[in-house]
Amino acid sequence: MKHVALSFFVVLSTVAFAQKKTKKAEVVTIHTSFGDMAAILHEQTPLHKANFLKLAKEHFYDSLLFHRIIENFMIQGGDPNSKNAKPGDRLGGGGGNMERIPAEFRPDLFHKKGALAAARDNNPEKKSSACQFYIVQGKVYNDTELDAQLRRAVGTRQATPAQREVYKTIGGTPHLDGNYTVFGQVISGISVLDSIAHQRRDGSDRPLKDVRMSMSVEKMKKKKIAKRYGYRFE
Template sequence: MMPGPPYRFRAFLLLLICLIPLVTTAQNRKKKDYVVSVTTDYGPMTLVLYDQTPKHKDNFIKLVDQKFYDGLLFHRIIESFMIQGGDPESRTAVAGAALGNGDVGYTVPAEFVPTLFHKKGALGAARDNNPAKASSGCQFYIVQGRVWDEAGLQKQIDRIKSMNGHVPTPEQQQVYKTLGGSPHLDGNYTVFGQVIDGLAVVDSIAKQARDERNRPQKDIHMRMTGKWVKKKKISKQYGYAYPQ
């Protein structure tokens, strides 16, 4: 029988094998991105997740891969503001029950990035009133917002400045006055992704009838799948420009 490799060599091989998945993931993130497909009762949406918010991105990918969101509801909708989902208690909730307090037992540290703001289609992390502004481990919202005129936007900016000193850049203000959004959330909630296809679905969900708790009177279900796609293909197919 041939003698086995020396112990140190075997240990090195084991370490190398363990590192291969990490190298593959790093290569994936350089050339590819994780595209999330959301199926709803009002049509499909496609999302990308920002590399600038890695903790939120990794957490959301984990939950999508685990099929965590399949069968959950958009449990809170406010037209001209946002649609919210991800409460695990919504999977088996009876009609009219209060929702929004379900979680996965952990939070995600806030990742505020000034270049990521609450324009229409922004994917944000819901949270409670914790002082660190840490995000829910599972609940999220998608911004519908509204288009702001100069006077209305200035009131929003003054409100933000009084809360956290944040002021949207001139470029961001222009987006709020054309595409629209919810600027008062900037600097208070983490934005970690964007709808790149299916904004009309957000509009359709947001306008549905709701009760006094803003829960839709008719349940709106979701299902999510994700896959790694070349970034060049994403940009070509959806006209999406990656943030610099």
């Protein structure tokens, strides 16, 4: 398969610019037969942001599947092998010939519901797949359950009071914090996420009926994004 990931020597030279406060941001819309999910990509994770935008703009994701779904956990897609996969084919290993992305863990970016995060294999540096991603559905936890979940996170992570409140009211998957890079957030279409996660699946967690995606990118003023989607930039 053609190598489509960014060279990170090139990306690193643009990080300083990506981290600057800007008046505009890209909204990535993931189109599915269940509806659309709109997401923003975090400026704090410039390598992942640049890579994902490049692939989306090049239509890399168009016709790929959400090939792995687990209700109350997450939905995963972006395996290039899924484009022409037959029913029952095992998926999840595609994209391994693409350059992995260095981890960009940020304590303020956590696995709340709707978080867009990078999948990865078991490489020791926890580098991300260059193409596979997942969207967190998760569930709501009480204090006891949340403490147990956070003990599974890297370094027995101490969530802030605000983050704990999110996990207790909106939900998420706290045990993934510090293990996988969160680089975006769904800001519209959460019901679409729930619908996809609820679909029937086989023993490999692949939906019995294919759920295909396509993506579009629109650069908008942050004020317009805030007005349209109710999202507040930090």
